[in-house]
Amino acid sequence: MAVIIDGKALAKKMQSAIAAEVAQLQAKYGRPPGLAVLMVGDNPASAAYVKNKETACLRAGITSFGKHFPASVTQSELEQVIDQLNADDRVDGILIQLPLPENLDAIALLNRLAPEKDADGLHPNNLGKLVRGEDGLRSCTPAGVMELLAEAKIDIAGKNAVVIGRSILVGKPVALMLLEKNATVTIVHSRTKNLAEITSKADILIAAIGRPEMITADMVKPDAVVIDVGINRVTDDAGKSRLVGDVDYAGVSAVASHITPVPGGVGPMTVTMLLHNTVCSYRRKFIQ
Ligand code: NDP
Numbered sequence: 001m002a003v004i005i006d007g008k009a010l011a012k013k014m015q016s017a018i019a020a021e022v023a024q025l026q027a028k029y030g031r032p033p034g035l036a037v038l039m040v041g042d043n044p045a046s047a048a049y050v051k052n053k054e055t056a057c058l059r060a061g062i063t064s065f066g067k068h069f070p071a072s073v074t075q076s077e078l079e080q081v082i083d084q085l086n087a088d089d090r091v092d093g094i095l096i097q098l099p100l101p102e103n104l105d106a107i108a109l110l111n112r113l114a115p116e117k118d119a120d121g122l123h124p125n126n127l128g129k130l131v132r133g134e135d136g137l138r139s140c141t142p143a144g145v146m147e148l149l150a151e152a153k154i155d156i157a158g159k160n161a162v163v164i165g166r167s168i169l170v171g172k173p174v175a176l177m178l179l180e181k182n183a184t185v186t187i188v189h190s191r192t193k194n195l196a197e198i199t200s201k202a203d204i205l206i207a208a209i210g211r212p213e214m215i216t217a218d219m220v221k222p223d224a225v226v227i228d229v230g231i232n233r234v235t236d237d238a239g240k241s242r243l244v245g246d247v248d249y250a251g252v253s254a255v256a257s258h259i260t261p262v263p264g265g266v267g268p269m270t271v272t273m274l275l276h277n278t279v280c281s282y283r284r285k286f287i288q
Pocket of ligand 1: 141164165166167168169170171188189190191192195208209210211229230231232266267268270
């Protein structure tokens with residue numbers, strides 16, 4: 001059976017270290033780091049993620065400047081809010097909770113963030129720095145995936161890594177981060193032919209698809225390391241709802257060497273890396 005890479009435990013450890021650092025920084029520089037999470041509408045999954053992020057901020061001593069807007073909010077109202085937060089010295093990080101309602105232009109809003117406050121690393125400056133291998137704010141979920149691999153002491157250099165999914169939020173940045181660590185990276189997506197043939201050659205398999213339990217044991221190389229980014233709510237035959245990943249956990253655990261569970265794998269690391277990025281931005285402001 002695969003070793004479970006426990007994201008919850010790693011998140012707890014990293015969040016206590018962040019809280020200790022925040023207490024020291026506050027004592028030295030006179031104010032806590034601040035994070036603003038912008039949420040629009042009432043998508044229940046987004047609301048739950050935002051609540052987790054705010055609770056984690058509170059625990060770490062980071063001030064939360066969360067703002068929740070009705071679905072009727074306009075592009076220009078959001079632009080004004082972003083401009084105010086960009087100019088607010090108490091705010092070190094800003095995160096726009098995605099997805100936004102379709103009438104809003106998410107890319108234009110991401111582009112408007114001050115790059116040094118772009119807590120999810122999605123501004124073109126930060127994505128550009130990732131492409132160039134420079135220091136910058138890095139997207140939280142992919143950065144969390146890399147922390148999980150490091151914690152489990154997975155050797156990445158020279159390994160075949162296959163990333164399923166090519167979103168800006170997860171697939172593309174995680175592929176670049178694996179490449180930076182010298183993996184041989186393949187990205188596959190909905191138009192890929194012979195998907196299983198490619199996934200079954202992966203030493204490291206990252207699933208970021210949004211399709212419940214799509215990756216089955218026959219698609220996985222024996223002893224592969226499997227990171228399941230997917231979060232999908234499904235309802236079983238008895239009408240009970242639960243969260244599952246993109247990987248068939250029971251089947252794949254029997255062939256993989258390491259696997260992340262859902263929940264308790266990548267999810268808690270996304271929140272942790274958000275706190276980490278906020279503190280990094282704060283430090284850069286005071287310590288250059
Ligand atoms: P997107 O919908 O933006 O991207 C999904 C990707 O999967 C696309 O590139 C798509 O291909 C590809 N895909 C879809 N169907 C197939 C298929 N049948 N075969 C191969 N590839 C396919 O999703 P995100 O990247 O934003 O999120 C992916 C998953 O990760 C979701 O379940 C999401 O909830 C979860 N997530 C979890 C986070 C966490 O903290 N754990 C944070 C963020 C996301 P194409 O480009 O061709 O359409």
